[in-house]
Structure formats: C-alpha cells, structure tokens
Amino acid sequence: MSAKIARLMTVTLAVAFITMGAGCASNTEMDEIRSMAREAKGAADRAERTAKRAESRATEAQRQAEQALTAANAAQACCTANTEKLNRMFKKSMSK
Numbered sequence: 157m158s159a160k161i162a163r164l165m166t167v168t169l170a171v172a173f174i175t176m177g178a179g180c181a182s183n184t185e186m187d188e189i190r191s192m193a194r195e196a197k198g199a200a201d202r203a204e205r206t207a208k209r210a211e212s213r214a215t216e217a218q219r220q221a222e223q224a225l226t227a228a229n230a231a232q233a234c235c236t237a238n239t240e241k242l243n244r245m246f247k248k249s250m251s252k
Contacts, residue, residue: 161200168196 172189 161196161203165193165196165200168192 168189172186172193
C-alpha cells in the first residue's frame with residue numbers, strides 16, 4: 157500500500173473518531189465518514205493490486221534481461237573464438 161493512501165486512510169479514520177468522540181456527528185455525517193473510509197480502503201486495495209502487478213512485470217522483465225545478457229555473452233564468446241581461429245589460420249597461411 158502506498159504511503160499516500162495509507163496517510164489518507166489514517167486521516168479519514170482520525171477525523172471520523174474525533175467527530176464521534178466530540179458527540180457532534182449525526183447519522184448522516186457518520187454515513188458519509190464511513191463512505192469516505194470505504195472509498196479510501198478501496199483506493200488502497202486497488203493501489204496495492206496495481207503495485208503487485210507492476211512488481212510481477214518488473215520481475216519478468218528482469219528475468220528476460222538476464223536471459224538476453226546470457227545470450228549476448230555467449231554470442232560474444234563465440235565471436236571472439238572465431239576471430240582468434242581466423243587469426244591463427246591467417247598467420248599459419250602467411251608463414252608457409
């Protein structure tokens with residue numbers, strides 16, 4: 157849950173409890189406060205789901221990047237080996 161959403165929920169609930177404690181909240185006001193708290197909770201839940209999806213996608217992207225790096229390193233090693241082989245062949249042909 158993001159810090160902003162957690163703060164929003166905390167402030168909303170604090171206002172609700174202060175209002176109830178002061179004894180000046182009507183049923184309509186209490187219903188509004190409950191509605192605000194439910195909306196804040198819903199927003200926090202949606203943000204958490206979005207964050208989890210983003211984390212999952214980032215993990216998959218990291219895995220793919222690591223595979224690409226492994227493939228690039230293997231290709232470079234092959235290229236280096238081929239270059240060395242061609243150089244040896246060239247030197248051998250020049251010495252004859």
